[in-house]
Amino acid sequence: MSTAVLTARKASLQVAAWLGVLLAALFFGRLLVIMGPTITFAFLSIIAIFLVVMARPAYGALILAAGVPIVSGMTRGFPIPALRPSEAIIALVASAVLLATATRTDRVPWTTFDWLALLYGVGNLMLGSFDLIARGDPFSFDAIGELLGPFQFLLIYRAVMAAVTSEGVRRKAIRLVLFASVPVALLGIAQSLNLGPTRDIVAKLTGIDVSTAYGYQAIPRATGPFPIWHELGGYLFLVILLGLALYLEPDSKVMSRRELGVVLAIAGGGVIATATIAPIAGVVIGALVLGFWMRKLSKLVVGVAIGAMVLALLFSPLLTSRYDQQFGTGTVITHRPDYVPQTLWARYLIWTDQYIPALAKDERWFAGYGPGVPPEVDWPYTESLYITMVLRGGIILLAIYGFLMLALATRARAYTRSRDPTQRALARVVYLSVILLLFMHIVANYFVVSGFPHLFWPLLGLLFARVKPAEGPVRTESGRIVIAETAPAASAAGP
Numbered sequence: 001m002s003t004a005v006l007t008a009r010k011a012s013l014q015v016a017a018w019l020g021v022l023l024a025a026l027f028f029g030r031l032l033v034i035m036g037p038t039i040t041f042a043f044l045s046i047i048a049i050f051l052v053v054m055a056r057p058a059y060g061a062l063i064l065a066a067g068v069p070i071v072s073g074m075t076r077g078f079p080i081p082a083l084r085p086s087e088a089i090i091a092l093v094a095s096a097v098l099l100a101t102a103t104r105t106d107r108v109p110w111t112t113f114d115w116l117a118l119l120y121g122v123g124n125l126m127l128g129s130f131d132l133i134a135r136g137d138p139f140s141f142d143a144i145g146e147l148l149g150p151f152q153f154l155l156i157y158r159a160v161m162a163a164v165t166s167e168g169v170r171r172k173a174i175r176l177v178l179f180a181s182v183p184v185a186l187l188g189i190a191q192s193l194n195l196g197p198t199r200d201i202v203a204k205l206t207g208i209d210v211s212t213a214y215g216y217q218a219i220p221r222a223t224g225p226f227p228i229w230h231e232l233g234g235y236l237f238l239v240i241l242l243g244l245a246l247y248l249e250p251d252s253k254v255m256s257r258r259e260l261g262v263v264l265a266i267a268g269g270g271v272i273a274t275a276t277i278a279p280i281a282g283v284v285i286g287a288l289v290l291g292f293w294m295r296k297l298s299k300l301v302v303g304v305a306i307g308a309m310v311l312a313l314l315f316s317p318l319l320t321s322r323y324d325q326q327f328g329t330g331t332v333i334t335h336r337p338d339y340v341p342q343t344l345w346a347r348y349l350i351w352t353d354q355y356i357p358a359l360a361k362d363e364r365w366f367a368g369y370g371p372g373v374p375p376e377v378d379w380p381y382t383e384s385l386y387i388t389m390v391l392r393g394g395i396i397l398l399a400i401y402g403f404l405m406l407a408l409a410t411r412a413r414a415y416t417r418s419r420d421p422t423q424r425a426l427a428r429v430v431y432l433s434v435i436l437l438l439f440m441h442i443v444a445n446y447f448v449v450s451g452f453p454h455l456f457w458p459l460l461g462l463l464f465a466r467v468k469p470a471e472g473p474v475r476t477e478s479g480r481i482v483i484a485e486t487a488p489a490a491s492a493a494g495p
Contacts, residue, residue, distance in 0.1 A: 046092060053096035060097040061163035063089065064156050065458035066176035069235060070184050073226030073450040075207030082141070086454060090152045094159035101162040108162045108466065113407040116400070117157065121150035123400050127393035131370025143371035146392070149448070153457040160461025167467045171254045171422055174242070174462065177455065178255065178263045181239040185270030188222030188232050192273040192318060219321045222273035226451050230444050233279030234452030236271040240264060241286045241429045242459070248294045251421035265307065272311045275322040277341065278440045284308075286432055293428065347383045347443055354379060355387050368394035385441035388448060401447075408460070409434045415463060426463040430456075 053060035072086040101107070128147045132139060139147075164170050190198040203209035208227045210216055224232040243264045246252045255263075271279055284304070291300030312319060326341040336345040358374040359365045369391050373380050382388045389398040412434065415427035433456070437446065446452040 050092060050096050053093055054100045057097045057100045057163035058165070058169045060093045060100075061160045061169065061458075061461070062173050062176055063093050064097075064160050065173040065455075065462065066180040068156065068458070069177075069451060069455040070180050070225060072454040073224075073231055074205050086450075087152065090155055094152075094155040097159040097163045098155070104162075106466070108158065111411070111464075113404070113411055114158070116404040116407050117150075117154050120397075120400050120404050121154055123397050124150050124393055127368055127397055128370040131368055135370070137370075137372070140371075146371040153453055156454070157457045157461045160458045161465045164462060164465035165467060167420065167422065170462050170465060170467055173458075174246070174254050174422065174426075177458075178239065178243055178260070181236065181270075182263060182266050184224050184232070185236060185239075185266045188224035188270045189266075189273050191224065192220050192222040192315075194220065219275060219318065219325060221275045221318075221322075222270060224270065228449075229274040229276050230278075230446070231449050231451035233271055233274040233276040234444070234446040234449070235455055236267045236274075237279040237282050237286075238429070238433060238452060238455050238459070239267045240271065240283050241290070241433060242425070243267065244287055244290050244300075245425040245429045246422075248290060248296050248300070249421045249425045252425055254422060254425075268307055268311055269314065272315050273318065275315075275318055277343070278444050282436045282440050286436055289432055290428065293432075344443065350379050350383060351387060355382060355391070359387075359390055364394065365390055366394045367396060368392050382445065384443060385445045385447050388445050405434050405437075412463065420467075423463065426459060430459060430463055 053063075068086045068089055071089070072084065074085050076082060076084050125147045128143075129139075132143060137143070160173075164173065187198060187202065190196065191202050199209075199211045202223060202225065203211070205225050206223065206227045210223055210228070211220070221229040222232060223229050224235075226232045226235070243260050246254050247257060247260045247264065268283075271283060274280075287300060287304050288297065291297035326343065327338070336342060354377045358376040359369070361374070361376065364374070371392070373391075382391060386398065389401050393400075409431055412427045412431040416424055416431060418424050418427065440446060447456075
């Protein structure tokens with residue numbers, strides 16, 4: 001090919017590029033005039049993020065794992081109308097990741113757990129839709145959100161699992177998850193202590209001002225960037241278990257022990273500031289089980305005891321007020337046994353007096369009531385995941401959820417024998433969380449609210465991702481030299 005032809009082709013490409021830039025400038029200039037700077041900037045940002053994630057899917061995994069959980073409790077319309085920030089990020093980033101990885105030859109397979117997760121989403125949608133149609137209620141915006149909610153978690157899980165292809169990316173994602181929890185916990189602590197304008201900031205972020213609730217001034221429980229303290233507690237419960245599992249795993253290269261100690265201390269303060277029994281008890285029991293499992297119980301007990309004493313002293317007014325509320329003589333609920341906390345007795349009365357009779361009516365217990373709350377119920381919160389499942393899809397949906405958790409526990413248990421220390425730590429956290437949630441879900445809805453599920457599903461993607469470890473011998477922190485396994489061997493520990 002002659003020099004003249006090459007020069008002409010190069011010149012034509014340059015002209016085409018400049019014409020494209022000119023047309024884009026004219027388009028966005030027009031958009032700026034018509035829609036204003038805010039929408040124009042948002043539109044440009046969406047395009048830029050989509051293109052970056054398409055080019056580098058691993059960046060999408062980092063956003064989904066670390067960014068989505070901390071914004072999942074923010075109010076709708078902040079800053080995108082009609083959507084929560086987490087919903088917008090999931091729709092944009094997860095879609096870009098799945099599109100970018102769709103043509104790979106080593107696509108992520110569908111396991112029994114994946115199919116059950118899809119069945120859970122479809123079951124929630126179909127059963128809820130049937131109930132809505134049967135009772136003649138419209139498909140409102142809130143109802144549609146409840147019907148489609150499970151699919152966002154399946155998208156997160158599949159996108160993270162597809163995008164994480166190396167051990168380095170997995171470690172980086174876990175590191176970002178732990179670091180991202182620090183401002184969340186600090187915001188909750190500052191909110192509880194009423195430092196500066198933190199309570200106003202929380203109210204603006206979540207759209208709910210809990211400081212005006214009855215009794216809040218006496219027991220200022222932390223919510224952080226979430227609407228209620230249960231959601232902050234569920235999120236930090238998972239963060240603390242993850243940090244402890246990595247701290248007790250000597251060969252993990254995710255973070256230094258000093259960094260893990262700082263994260264755990266701040267997260268521990270945050271979960272105490274929620275003054276919520278279930279996540280606090282879950283953290284304590286989970287820590288002891290992890291210590292026993294990894295044969296480091298004696299060292300862990302000493303550390304946990306010291307940390308608990310320090311936190312108890314720092315938050316003694318809050319904890320004392322909470323104890324008096326639960327067991328004091330001034331409780332407002334009558335006929336409560338002295339040994340039963342007020343919150344548990346209140347839940348028992350709500351279930352037996354309202355929800356169980358409402359579910360027994362017209363055999364709603366079989367296929368559910370669907371989105372919303374039956375008209376016979378005065379208290380709009382079920383206060384239990386199991387009641388929620390039966391309400392949304394009857395015992396059919398509850399059974400699907402049970403099989404889903406059984407499949408997850410079985411698969412996670414298999415990965416606790418992986419030769420990869422990071423994968424072992426993740427597997428222990430997931431397996432232990434499933435067991436603890438059996439009891440925690442009696443009094444809370446962690447699986448279907450903000451915070452916990454938005455972190456739990458990305459961790460599943462990180463755990464089951466088919467990564468390529470570093471090649472050659474590696475010296476671990478404990479001094480052992482191991483030979484890095486190949487990608488197929490890394491996934492051989494699990495089904």
